[in-house]
Amino acid sequence: MVIITFVLCATICCICKYLYDQLRYWHNRGFPCVSTKFNLRQMKCFLLRNKPQEILLKETYDELEGHKFGGYVSLFTPYLLLRDPEIINNVLVRDFGYFEDRFLDIEDKNDTFFENVFAMRGQHWRYVRHKLTPLFSSNKVRLMVDQVVNCCNYAIGRVERDSGSPTDVENLMASYCFSVVGSTVFGLDFDSGEGGDAKKVFLQMIDSFFKPKFLILMTYVLRMGFPRLECYLRKFLRLELGTPETCMRILADSIKMRERTGYRRNDFLQLMIDLKHEEETNESHPGVPKRKISEEEQDYSSKEIFGGADPPAQNFPEKIFTDVSIFANSFLFLSIGTNSTSCVLSFMLYEISINTDIQDRLRKEIDSVLAGENITFECLKQLTYMDKVIAETMRLHIPTGTLVRNCKHDYKIPGTDKIVKRGETVVVMTSAMHHDQQYFQNPEKFDPERFSDVRGISKGVYLPFGCGPRMCFGSY
Numbered sequence: 001m002v003i004i005t006f007v008l009c010a011t012i013c014c015i016c017k018y019l020y021d022q023l024r025y026w027h028n029r030g031f032p033c034v035s036t037k038f039n040l041r042q043m044k045c046f047l048l049r050n051k052p053q054e055i056l057l058k059e060t061y062d063e064l065e066g067h068k069f070g071g072y073v074s075l076f077t078p079y080l081l082l083r084d085p086e087i088i089n090n091v092l093v094r095d096f097g098y099f100e101d102r103f104l105d106i107e108d109k110n111d112t113f114f115e116n117v118f119a120m121r122g123q124h125w126r127y128v129r130h131k132l133t134p135l136f137s138s139n140k141v142r143l144m145v146d147q148v149v150n151c152c153n154y155a156i157g158r159v160e161r162d163s164g165s166p167t168d169v170e171n172l173m174a175s176y177c178f179s180v181v182g183s184t185v186f187g188l189d190f191d192s193g194e195g196g197d198a199k200k201v202f203l204q205m206i207d208s209f210f211k212p213k214f215l216i217l218m219t220y221v222l223r224m225g226f227p228r229l230e231c232y233l234r235k236f237l238r239l240e241l242g243t244p245e246t247c248m249r250i251l252a253d254s255i256k257m258r259e260r261t262g263y264r265r266n267d268f269l270q271l272m273i274d275l276k277h278e279e280e281t282n283e284s285h286p287g288v289p290k291r292k293i294s295e296e297e298q299d300y301s302s303k304e305i306f307g308g309a310d311p312p313a314q315n316f317p318e319k320i321f322t323d324v325s326i327f328a329n330s331f332l333f334l335s336i337g338t339n340s341t342s343c344v345l346s347f348m349l350y351e352i353s354i355n356t357d358i359q360d361r362l363r364k365e366i367d368s369v370l371a372g373e374n375i376t377f378e379c380l381k382q383l384t385y386m387d388k389v390i391a392e393t394m395r396l397h398i399p400t401g402t403l404v405r406n407c408k409h410d411y412k413i414p415g416t417d418k419i420v421k422r423g424e425t426v427v428v429m430t431s432a433m434h435h436d437q438q439y440f441q442n443p444e445k446f447d448p449e450r451f452s453d454v455r456g457i458s459k460g461v462y463l464p465f466g467c468g469p470r471m472c473f474g475s476y
């Protein structure tokens with residue numbers, strides 16, 4: 001009995017000591033840091049979802065005012081917040097080789113969602129990014145404009161049908177973006193009813209991803225404090241972030257149909273199917289013309305792009321473009337593409353509805369560029385005021401408020417004696433920087449004219465799409 005009590009007490013003491021050390025992590029490392037007290041309020045806000053994440057992030061950012069970087073602890077996990085634009089630029093671009101991954105070296109292989117380019121690490125990520133980059137080139141996007149225009153016309157029709165009654169803009173934009181991405185990624189026409197069932201299934205899955213069930217939410221909280229434990233627990237409980245079987249079946253049917261009939265469509269799914277065949281046979285599928293290696297793909301092999309790290313291998317020993325990873329990437333594009341784009345569009349409509357002078361100017365530009373014709377890729381480039389309005393919307397209402405990188409090798413922060421250790425996580429709070437008076441005068445004002453002369457905005461300050469080799473695909 002005495003031994004058991006002793007062991008129990010010793011274990012509790014060790015755990016308490018570990019947690020205490022975690023809270024004082026940055027203090028002990030000699031870094032500037034925010035309060036070392038356990039922040040229960042942050043966890044409560046996260047669980048109850050009663051305070052936007054951006055406000056919590058800004059509070060941490062403001063606490064470190066006057067420092068180029070500083071540490072904070074979320075639950076029990078230490079993060080190093082970068083506040084200085086030059087350091088940010090070094091980490092994301094110049095010294096990318098030290099910071100190429102987002103996540104810890106945790107095997108998430110049991111979860112289909114983690115087989116995608118956002119979550120992949122190291123050589124896997126480089127190879128897949130290298131292969132997928134040309135899919136987002138302006139040439140490819142140009143070929144998809146007709147599909148986007150169709151979805152746009154459908155959304156306009158919906159507004160006209162409902163005219164006279166209030167429109168739920170968030171819902172309208174979500175449905176519109178979902179159709180655009182569904183059409184360009186999967187080749188499914190969600191609006192016509194052809195993809196009716198698929199639309200329902202995919203929407204349910206995206207919903208469970210962004211509004212997870214309580215048990216999954218708890219594992220997220222656990223992940224903030226004990227990422228490895230969370231991963232093992234999720235594996236043990238066989239918890240998936242959704243129920244991908246039905247979605248996978250829809251996708252697998254679509255792949256099989258294309259392989260069987262030789263039907264080709266100008267979408268991302270097709271390009272990934274071609275990559276799958278390339279890996280399987282080292283040449284194109286019978287009846288399918290060999291894929292041309294584009295200039296972008298060739299350019300994407302230089303050492304400079306990877307911050308001095310090795311460029312990706314042209315071939316990979318394992319098969320990467322399996323049905324599972326095609327599904328994971330397609331789902332990623334569908335979820336991340338739909339959510340971030342519809343969020344920006346909804347906020348843009350909100351801003352121009354309360355800033356009617358901006359709305360009038362925008363309408364005049366659209367009328368003069370389109371002159372009653374349909375939208376083409378060429379006219380998009382002439383909509384320069386529209387560009388500024390979108391840029392300003394993304395400054396004020398950025399959908400992804402943080403950029404995260406995991407340190408791969410010990411890294412000395414230039415101009416200081418501080419070392420970021422391998423395995424530590426650095427964070428850039430883009431939403432907080434976009435609202436920082438130091439960089440944007442009168443930051444809460446919606447003013448597209450800020451983007452008339454982008455030279456006035458320093459590097460590493462305005463980052464709606466991130467920066468460096470890991471920046472967003474959607475920004476091309």
Ligand code: HEM
Pocket residue numbers: 117118119129181332333334336337338340341344394399400403404463464465466467468469470471472473474475
């Ligand atoms: C307004 C719309 C969008 C915004 C604001 C946005 C923002 C971002 C941000 C901030 C990142 C992280 C970048 C970094 O860590 O440096 C990211 C990554 C990514 N985004 Fe987007 N995004 C948008 C639309 C899209 C669309 C439409 C797609 C694809 C269909 C997409 C696909 C991706 C992918 C695949 C990544 C991961 C890239 C990698 O790790 O290599 N995004 N996005």
